[in-house]
Amino acid sequence: MEYKDYYKTLEVSKTATKDEIKKSYKKLARKYHPDVNPGNHEAEEKFKAISEAYEVLGDDEKRKKYDQLGADWKRYEQAGGGAGGFDWSQYAGAGGPGGGRYTHFEGDFGGGDFSDFFSSIFGGMGGGGARSQGGRRSSMAFKGQDLSAELQMPLEEAFRGGSKTLTVNGKNLRINIKPGVADGQTIRLKGQGGPGMNGAENGDLYITFRINPNPKYTRKGDDLFLDVPVSIYKAALGGEEIVDTLSGKIKIKIQPETQNGKMLRLKGKGFPVYNHPGQHGDLYIKTILHLPEKLTEKEKELFRQLVELRPN
Structure with a gap:
């Protein structure tokens, strides 16, 4: 044996x-x-x-x-x-x-x-x-198995939040996502995991969010960073610029003699702070000077005159 x-x-x-x-x-x-x-x-x-x-x-x-x-x-x-x-x-x-x-x-x-x-x-x-009095071994209850899943979404959806449906173990599950969720953040849905055994409670479902990169915005915590092209004329003389943000179009002022790469901070225009309704990070706008293309002879002449006035 x-x-x-x-x-x-x-x-x-x-x-x-x-x-x-x-x-x-x-x-x-x-x-x-x-x-x-x-x-x-x-x-x-x-x-x-x-x-x-x-x-x-x-x-x-x-x-x-x-x-x-x-x-x-x-x-x-x-x-x-x-x-x-x-x-x-x-x-x-x-x-x-x-x-x-x-x-x-x-x-x-x-x-x-x-x-x-x-x-x-x-x-x-x-x-x-x-064993119980009847000679049978008493049942031991087991909590159901915890499950994990990943949910991908664009930056715009993470900004707004809302409802999302995902399939886990063949079951469609609709969840409400709060605005401001971060890439790699994990939330727990109690009782949405595997079934419990012998009357025990179900396991939990852990969902990890994967936020797709956005070609326009860079997110750092609750702050957003955005490059905005500005013509050299507007940068030199000042003016206004219309900027598309995740919360809609906004108008910003360009101060005269704005340099290339200058950073403008718009307080409270950044990403929502998760689990804190009404709170937002900041939006940082970097001015990128845009040079004119396909200059006419008249425009070239005016630039030459400017060079003569400001040789340095």
Whole structure:
């Protein structure tokens, strides 16, 4: 009969605490649960092995007996499986190897028979203190699996917010997005993840936003940066410029003798501050001087006259 390493099955060390064992069991049981893996025989067998391992390591009395057996198992094998010098009676629950009966596991997830190894050691002890008065092991509730998804959107939608529909696990889910959401920001939708087991609550859905780059705007936090071309005439003499922003068209003043690359700050015209209605960052406008093209002879002559007046 093959020795079963329950610690390896539950992916914990031999010095693991009871809480660590329970945490690992719940993680693995959820992963290999038959409801999560319908028709998957390999997952079903893995689930049974995990349940059996926890039946032992999750019970102080059984774990102590199992640890003692592990120390003596090599001697038992060398003794030919019970012959000469190995006192099996201190371990066997019902008369030694092969003498114990299978213990039917009416457990957390529908049950299944324990292995010969388990039955040989613990016999009818399966379930122990975890069983209810009716002899069935009480069900353990598992919160549903948390899910994650990504949602892409243009900068304009992140600015405005609004409703968006995405499909998660074949289910269409409509969510309301607050204005000002940032690239890489993650929100949690409680109860929108995987279904809970044995009456437990559903898992949560975590949505990460991916904001597509915008060719006109650069966003830094809640501030926006925008390049605006300005003619050299308007830059020299001053005037007004109409600028398209995410919140609509605005008119800005260009001061006389505005230099190329000058930065203008428009307070409160930037990106909405997430979760703070009415608050906005600032909009920074960088003036980019635009040189005229295809000059006429008359225009060239006027420029020559200007050069003569201002040679430097």
